[in-house]
Amino acid sequence: MPRRALVTGGSRGIGAAIAATLRQDGHDVVIVDRTIATTGEKGRDHRAYELDVSQFAAVERVLAEVEADGGPIDILVNNAGITRDGMVHKMDPVSQWQAVIDVNLTSAFNTVRCLVPGMRQRGWGRIINISSISGLKGQIGQANYAAAKAGLIGFTKSIALELAGKGICANCVAPGFIESPMTSAMPPDALRREAAGIPVGRLGKPDDIAAIVAFLASDQASFVTGQVWSANGGQYL
Known part of the structure; x- marks a missing residue:
């Protein structure tokens, strides 16, 4: 059954693939992102709103506008994320630690807090939070990112x-190394080392993650909740 879906961080990479796949399944898709004005997303075939999901007051205001414009949101995909890598003994408490916690973890609370009351009233909802392999096993230089992604699982x-x-199901998807703007910013040598350690022999693609999200967003996933769906090519078993 087609529903209305919201994808945070939906302008590019995994978020854009999720938005496209949900549209293909017939859902009315809305994206929010901090950089809508510079990505050209306003010309796409879904509604797009500029939003810093780390700020509760802004989330509350914009999501009220989203639902007033087109109806209630029944599928929420919390995909927004940033990296600010650094060794913990050098990590800046604000620009690296707090910034990552706010965007990668607190944002999920913000959107859930605003949308769950309506889902409860309607008796149906799907919440899919995009975690990471780093939230399962940790990663050198990513204490902030790993902490946020592990927190998202809890x-x-x-x-x-x-x-x-x-009638509301909440699940996590934990991608491994996926071809995306985020991984393309990694040093080439580090990315090659990671790719060499993936048993299936390749990096993941955004569509690999989008396919899992599409299932978890469906009526067929009504008996699946509280789970972590790992998609890492066998890199972490």
Whole structure:
């Protein structure tokens, strides 16, 4: 059944692939991103809103506008994320640590807090949070990112328990190394080393993640909640 979906960080990479796949499944898709004005997304075949999802007041205001413009959101995909890598003994408390926690973890609370009351009233909802292999095993130079992504898993499991009786399923997807703007910013030698350690012999593609999200967003996933779906090519078993 077609629903209305919201994808955070939907302008490029994994988020753009998720938005496209959900549209192909017939859903009415809305994206939010901090850089809509510079990405050309306003010309695409979905609605796009500029939003810094780390700021609760802004999320509350914009999501109210989103639902007023086109109807309630039943599928929420929390994909927005940033990296600010550095060794923990050199990590800046604000520009590296807090910035990553706010965008990668607090943003999921912000969107869930604003949209879940409506989902509860309607008795149906899907929440899919994009975690990471780094949240499962840790990563040198990514204490901030790994902490946020691990926190997202705990957050997801908790809200899954809270919302299971209301027809709302909450799950995580934990991608491994995916071809995306985020991984393309890695040093080439580091990326080659990671790719060499993937048993299936390649980096993942954004569509690999989008396909999992599409299933978790569907009516067929009504008995799946509180789970972490790893998609890492066998790199972490």
